[in-house]
Amino acid sequence: MEAIFNCPVCGGPAAAVSRSPLRVIHECECPFAEPERYMAGQQTLERRLTLPQQFQAALETNQRRYASYELAGYEPRTPSQAQALKTMQALEPGRLVFLGGPAGSGKTRLAVGTAKRLSREYGLSSAFYGEAYLVDTLRRAAGREVTRPDLNNPDILILDDVGKAAGGREHWMEAFYALVEYRYANLKTLIITANHDLEEVCESLGKDRNNSHALFSRLASEVVVNVIGKDGRHE
Ligand SMILES: Nc1ncnc2c1ncn2[C@@H]1O[C@H](COP(=O)(O)OP(=O)(O)O)[C@@H](O)[C@H]1O
Ligand SMILES: [Mg+2]
Ligand SMILES: [Zn+2]
Numbered sequence: 001m002e003a004i005f006n007c008p009v010c011g012g013p014a015a016a017v018s019r020s021p022l023r024v025i026h027e028c029e030c031p032f033a034e035p036e037r038y039m040a041g042q043q044t045l046e047r048r049l050t051l052p053q054q055f056q057a058a059l060e061t062n063q064r065r066y067a068s069y070e071l072a073g074y075e076p077r078t079p080s081q082a083q084a085l086k087t088m089q090a091l092e093p094g095r096l097v098f099l100g101g102p103a104g105s106g107k108t109r110l111a112v113g114t115a116k117r118l119s120r121e122y123g124l125s126s127a128f129y130g131e132a133y134l135v136d137t138l139r140r141a142a143g144r145e146v147t148r149p150d151l152n153n154p155d156i157l158i159l160d161d162v163g164k165a166a167g168g169r170e171h172w173m174e175a176f177y178a179l180v181e182y183r184y185a186n187l188k189t190l191i192i193t194a195n196h197d198l199e200e201v202c203e204s205l206g207k208d209r210n211n212s213h214a215l216f217s218r219l220a221s222e223v224v225v226n227v228i229g230k231d232g233r234h235e
Pocket of ligand 1: 073074075076077081101102103104105106107108109110193229
């Protein structure tokens with residue numbers, strides 16, 4: 001039996017497993033001796049099995065090109081890529097991450113691969129938005145054409161290619177600032193990718209100098225990774 005099914009309390013192997021509905025049987029004393037920890041562990045197991053699948057299905061529908069991205073397929077070709085991979089392999093949930101670097105250096109692959117890893121390991125929900133798409137969706141939501149996406153609910157949020165959007169700036173600056181603060185305050189993972197460095201992105205997103213400085217110091221105090229590589233797209 002796969003290790004994922006082991007008893008969440010003592011780590012002993014499962015005696016029987018059936019899926020949908022999920023039922024895992026352990027013959028240790030833990031279900032009786034430590035019922036709360038045991039039940040919590042069973043719930044986490046259920047999330048570890050279902051939430052990564054939901055993220056995968058959403059990627060296949062909305063971001064097909066990125067659906068196959070995994071940390072496992074990441075082959076560092078430069079010291080900065082090696083460092084970036086190490087950082088993302090060790091990342092724990094609840095951090096704000098800024099991945100900066102030129103196009104084709106593998107930022108989106110690192111972001112998606114990391115979200116999948118955290119989702120599988122900890123049973124966390126994930127969502128992926130490209131900035132251009134998100135800005136447009138927020139604009140349409142403001143005009144009541146579509147419902148506003150809930151950016152707070154997912155445990156892990158990827159904002160891809162940030163710092164480019166031109167239209168709908170005001171809305172986006174406010175939404176961006178609010179979501180960074182919300183995620184920081186609630187220990188929810190945020191992974192941002194950008195072609196520009198952190199300072200430039202904050203300048204372009206801050207309403208004024210104070211605002212962009214606040215954004216910069218918030219993100220700079222968390223995890224900032226530079227990914228410089230030979231452009232993988234042109235090989
Ligand atoms: N270190 C790497 N290992 C494996 N593939 C890479 C690496 N760097 C870039 N690539 C590949 O290059 C292409 C662009 O990667 P992507 O993550 O989309 O780049 P970015 O988001 O930085 O523009 C993809 O096909 C990706 O798989
Ligand atoms: Mg990208
Ligand atoms: Zn046990």
